[in-house]
Amino acid sequence: MRKILCLAGIITGVYFYTKLTKEKKRFIKEILRQVPYLIPRYFA
Amino acid sequence: MSDYDVIVIGAGCGGLSAGSQLARKGFKTLVIEQSDMVGGCCSTFEAQGYRFDLGASLIEDVEVINWCFERLGTTIYDEVELVECDPIYSVILKDGTRLTYPLSSEHTAREIGQIAPGDVMGWLKYGAYMQGFMDAALDGFFLAPGNTLVDMIKMFAKTPALLKYGPLFISSYQDIIEKYFKDPRIRESIGYQSFFGGLPPELCPGYIAMIPWSEHAGIYYSKGGMIGIPDALKRLGEKSGMQLKLNTEVKRLIVSNGRAAGVELQDGTEVTSDLVISDINAKTLYLDLIGEEHLPWLARIGIKSYEYSMATPMLYLGIDYEPPLAGHHTITTLPMDELNDFWWKDYKQGRFPVEQYSIISWSSGSSSGMAPDGHHVIVITLAPGAYRLEGKTWDQIKPELTQNIIDHLSKRCIPGLKDHVKYADFASPPDFEKRLKSPEGAIYALRQDLPSSLVFRPATRSKSIKKLYLVGASTHPGGGVPTTIASGMIAVDLIDKYE
Numbered sequence: 001m002r003k004i005l006c007l008a009g010i011i012t013g014v015y016f017y018t019k020l021t022k023e024k025k026r027f028i029k030e031i032l033r034q035v036p037y038l039i040p041r042y043f044a
Numbered sequence: 045m046s047d048y049d050v051i052v053i054g055a056g057c058g059g060l061s062a063g064s065q066l067a068r069k070g071f072k073t074l075v076i077e078q079s080d081m082v083g084g085c086c087s088t089f090e091a092q093g094y095r096f097d098l099g100a101s102l103i104e105d106v107e108v109i110n111w112c113f114e115r116l117g118t119t120i121y122d123e124v125e126l127v128e129c130d131p132i133y134s135v136i137l138k139d140g141t142r143l144t145y146p147l148s149s150e151h152t153a154r155e156i157g158q159i160a161p162g163d164v165m166g167w168l169k170y171g172a173y174m175q176g177f178m179d180a181a182l183d184g185f186f187l188a189p190g191n192t193l194v195d196m197i198k199m200f201a202k203t204p205a206l207l208k209y210g211p212l213f214i215s216s217y218q219d220i221i222e223k224y225f226k227d228p229r230i231r232e233s234i235g236y237q238s239f240f241g242g243l244p245p246e247l248c249p250g251y252i253a254m255i256p257w258s259e260h261a262g263i264y265y266s267k268g269g270m271i272g273i274p275d276a277l278k279r280l281g282e283k284s285g286m287q288l289k290l291n292t293e294v295k296r297l298i299v300s301n302g303r304a305a306g307v308e309l310q311d312g313t314e315v316t317s318d319l320v321i322s323d324i325n326a327k328t329l330y331l332d333l334i335g336e337e338h339l340p341w342l343a344r345i346g347i348k349s350y351e352y353s354m355a356t357p358m359l360y361l362g363i364d365y366e367p368p369l370a371g372h373h374t375i376t377t378l379p380m381d382e383l384n385d386f387w388w389k390d391y392k393q394g395r396f397p398v399e400q401y402s403i404i405s406w407s408s409g410s411s412s413g414m415a416p417d418g419h420h421v422i423v424i425t426l427a428p429g430a431y432r433l434e435g436k437t438w439d440q441i442k443p444e445l446t447q448n449i450i451d452h453l454s455k456r457c458i459p460g461l462k463d464h465v466k467y468a469d470f471a472s473p474p475d476f477e478k479r480l481k482s483p484e485g486a487i488y489a490l491r492q493d494l495p496s497s498l499v500f501r502p503a504t505r506s507k508s509i510k511k512l513y514l515v516g517a518s519t520h521p522g523g524g525v526p527t528t529i530a531s532g533m534i535a536v537d538l539i540d541k542y543e
Contacts (some may be wrong), residue, residue, distance in 0.1 A: 023246035023384060027216040030247055034495035040346030041500040042193075043507055044326075 048074045051317040053294050056084030058515035059323030061112050061532025064281030073286045078293040082278050086525050088269030092467050094362035094421050095414045097270045101405035104263045105526040108186050112529045116280045123276040125267035127410045132259050134370035135233045136457050138378050143233045149260045160227030170224035174257035180205040186530045190498040190520030215250035235380035236401050242353040242488045244387040245380040267411045297333045304512040319511050325489045326502035326518035343508045354428035355473035355485030361422050362467030367458050374404040394434035398448045400427040431473045431484040438472035446470045488523025505538045
């Protein structure tokens with residue numbers, strides 16, 4: 001059940017992402033690109 | 045016993061804000077500045093009888109700056125002769141359409157109505173929304189420390205109205221503008237202001253979209269040049285005993301047992317202090333002046349991960365005629381999509397096209413004494429310029445680029461300009477790096493998108509080195525004259541609380 005919900009969540013996310021404009025995609029990509037640094041930056 | 049209570053590295057607006065306030069509180073304060081003048085990017089220099097503003101060409105959110113002057117026992121209106129700029133801008137769109145945005149928001153609605161009647165309602169709705177955000181931000185954002193999550197929670201608890209404006213923090217500048225305005229010309233006329241946040245419309249955080257509205261609360265020029273503001277802070281600080289050393293470069297920050305204990309100057313002299321305040325780029329501070337070995341591993345990764353903000357090449361022109369300009373600021377701009385394309389296809393690839401966005405500041409039109417009789421001064425802030433160009437250096441392209449830009453502006457918006465230039469100086473990103481010691485010529489120190497803002501920007505009260513505080517564009521609330529002055533106030537509040 002958990003796996004199905006997880007898969008459904010990913011499919012929904014991908015569906016909505018593909019519907020976004022290219023500008024919005026780049027905005028999100030730029031934020032996602034920096035996500036790994038958020039915790040280190042919090043301690044900077 | 046230390047030589048000083050506080051040493052401030054850098055006499056930019058943030059450093060002078062903190063230094064002057066602490067001196068007034070009785071701290072024995074020394075401000076050390078590597079260049080021969082104060083103000084950093086908000087400064088004015090003289091060449092061949094012309095006075096040019098180095099970077100900043102106006103101020104807004106003057107109330108925030110005034111809070112600092114009130115802490116110094118006066119007001120900005122008593123210390124700096126401010127000239128109100130009306131119209132705010134004259135904007136020239138790519139197709140040649142001209143829009144003039146007057147200071148009055150009602151008159152602006154009328155101006156918008158002449159071009160796009162359907163967007164008048166959008167302007168009114170946008171204005172009402174942004175006014176609410178501005179009131180909340182003035183109340184809860186500018187002087188709130190952004191050091192920890194607890195600070196953030198306190199900020200929203202103190203000003204719950206900020207929560208209502210959450211969408212501004214998760215949307216882009218372009219999203220907000222497109223939400224309220226439908227006509228491409230109106231969108232184009234306010235799209236370029238995303239660069240005031242250091243990013244193109246599609247990447248810039250939505251809260252920067254407050255600027256086209258907040259400007260209507262008043263934008264000002266400091267008579268005699270923008271250096272008037274930092275000069276006033278310097279004067280007030282010195283009146284309280286603050287000492288200032290110009291032309292003095294700091295080589296190293298002395299760290300003893302994890303605490304900042306003073307600085308070593310380039311000539312080897314050591315000056316000790318109980319507290320150190322840094323008004324320089326945070327990456328330079330932590331990686332060059334302090335050294336990685338003093339940083340916890342997580343902080344080291346964090347500091348290295350920051351990207352520098354954009355640099356903006358500038359062209360300073362002394363001319364022997366009155367330029368046919370409508371006001372202090374004229375903007376030549378492009379549709380938002382082209383500004384975005386410029387970012388990816390030119391700026392990121394190290395190219396610098398001639399036909400692009402620019403802000404033309406006619407400072408001698410607002411203030412006498414900026415040029416010899418019969419002469420004028422215009423300063424052109426160009427679009428973001430890459431630090432490294434593709435295949436050439438800035439020095440190689442400067443002469444031709446200067447001439448091409450003058451020719452382009454003569455054709456597009458300042459007829460006759462090319463025949464009246466008596467002095468021209470082009471400042472490239474490497475020039476700014478050399479002059480201001482700002483890495484890559486970055487004007488806002490570090491990039492200012494959401495993952496580099498608030499608690500994710502280098503902390504005002506250092507989390508790695510005790511007794512070290514940060515002010516200026518590197519720390520919360522970010523780059524700009526009011527914000528860096530606010531950063532000085534935040535640092536002083538934190539020193540009051542913790543030291």
